[in-house]
Amino acid sequence: MRKEFNFDLSTLNTFRMKVRCACYVEYSSVEELASLDLDSLPGPIKHIGGGSNLLFTSDYPGTILHSAIRYIKYVDLGLDEVPVVVGAGVVWDSLVEELCSHGLWGAENLSLIPGEVGAAAVQNIGAYGVEIKDLVSGVSCFDLQEKRPCKFTVGQCGYGYRESMFKESGGRYVITSVLLRVSRKPRPRLEYKGLEGIDASSPAAVREAVISIRRSKLPDPEELGSAGSFFKNPVVSAAAFVRLCDAVPGESVPHYVLDNGFVKVPAAWLIDRCGFKGEREGGAQVYERQPLVIVNASGDALPGDVLELERRIVATVHEKFGVTLSPEVEHI
Numbered sequence: 001m002r003k004e005f006n007f008d009l010s011t012l013n014t015f016r017m018k019v020r021c022a023c024y025v026e027y028s029s030v031e032e033l034a035s036l037d038l039d040s041l042p043g044p045i046k047h048i049g050g051g052s053n054l055l056f057t058s059d060y061p062g063t064i065l066h067s068a069i070r071y072i073k074y075v076d077l078g079l080d081e082v083p084v085v086v087g088a089g090v091v092w093d094s095l096v097e098e099l100c101s102h103g104l105w106g107a108e109n110l111s112l113i114p115g116e117v118g119a120a121a122v123q124n125i126g127a128y129g130v131e132i133k134d135l136v137s138g139v140s141c142f143d144l145q146e147k148r149p150c151k152f153t154v155g156q157c158g159y160g161y162r163e164s165m166f167k168e169s170g171g172r173y174v175i176t177s178v179l180l181r182v183s184r185k186p187r188p189r190l191e192y193k194g195l196e197g198i199d200a201s202s203p204a205a206v207r208e209a210v211i212s213i214r215r216s217k218l219p220d221p222e223e224l225g226s227a228g229s230f231f232k233n234p235v236v237s238a239a240a241f242v243r244l245c246d247a248v249p250g251e252s253v254p255h256y257v258l259d260n261g262f263v264k265v266p267a268a269w270l271i272d273r274c275g276f277k278g279e280r281e282g283g284a285q286v287y288e289r290q291p292l293v294i295v296n297a298s299g300d301a302l303p304g305d306v307l308e309l310e311r312r313i314v315a316t317v318h319e320k321f322g323v324t325l326s327p328e329v330e331h332i
């Protein structure tokens, strides 16, 4: 177990914000986590993974917990549906790479998503028509309230679009491992726009195609700090959608009508139409290739730069289209 005080978090958030926490604890087993006297640590307690969906808005006054539970256990490689138990601290993309190299199908469309396995199951990560919930069978946790291990079936995880019961629980459950099921039988999922016609002869081939598409669109966190999509795609009423269209007469607004009659509009389009592509605020910038992403362009952007750019985008989109954007990235 590693415990440090006044700890530098700049390599533990992909936005590369230079912030510190009062205390940092990294544990490598459920037993170590269970042995922690949380009440003796500076509060509040926050568990993080790779910090790729977070914006630290200042130094953190409490304790940051981080999992170094890192194992990948194939329960029975002889089955068609192979159960795999994975420690929460495993880097998600290294797991995908390994599964693909074993010829196991299921996770390849989720290639190159930053972060760790525990958080992937919290966030219900998704890309190219697949979500992690399609692979999850069960989740093992440590209940910080009851101070004991517990398990959930996938049905109990409350999965929805980037949603889960874990997110709603306010940090009560620390995920310690995830049980996934991957397939020996070919199971390519190529319906999503952009994947038609790619080489789908193996999961590794699909992974390669997904990586190449992602690299052309999204910043590489190793080179340019960001937390991926900064805003959620807003869902508006039919009447609000008509008002939105009235703001851009003669133009067709990209949209998707949901089953309940509400309309989902791409936030990237709204931000782009407000002229924000490439816009800067201090060291922060709206990414040129994808306006949904805010990047740490200078490498030393301050949290305040990102917050000010966010504020301007939200205000301008609201003024022009009457739609209020909300952040996808968790502010801490």
Ligand SMILES: Cc1cc2nc3c(=O)[nH]c(=O)nc-3n(C[C@H](O)[C@H](O)[C@H](O)COP(=O)(O)OP(=O)(O)OC[C@H]3O[C@@H](n4cnc5c(N)ncnc54)[C@H](O)[C@@H]3O)c2cc1C
Residues within 6 Å of the ligand: 014, 046, 047, 048, 049, 050, 051, 052, 053, 054, 067, 088, 113, 114, 115, 116, 117, 118, 119, 120, 121, 122, 123, 124, 125, 126, 127, 166, 171, 173, 174, 175, 176, 218, 219, 220, 221, 226, 227, 228, 229, 330
């Ligand atoms: C360039 C880029 C591209 C991205 N593309 C995608 C994409 O295509 N699809 C997508 O879905 N997301 C995408 N993301 C967002 C991000 O990668 C995911 O949300 C990812 O799952 C976050 O993982 P993390 O380990 O970094 O978690 P963090 O950001 O550290 O934490 C996320 C949340 O999970 C909680 N948490 C972390 N670990 C645990 C644990 N063990 N137990 C309980 N709670 C925990 C944290 O408290 C926090 O609330 C992208 C991000 C970047 C930077």
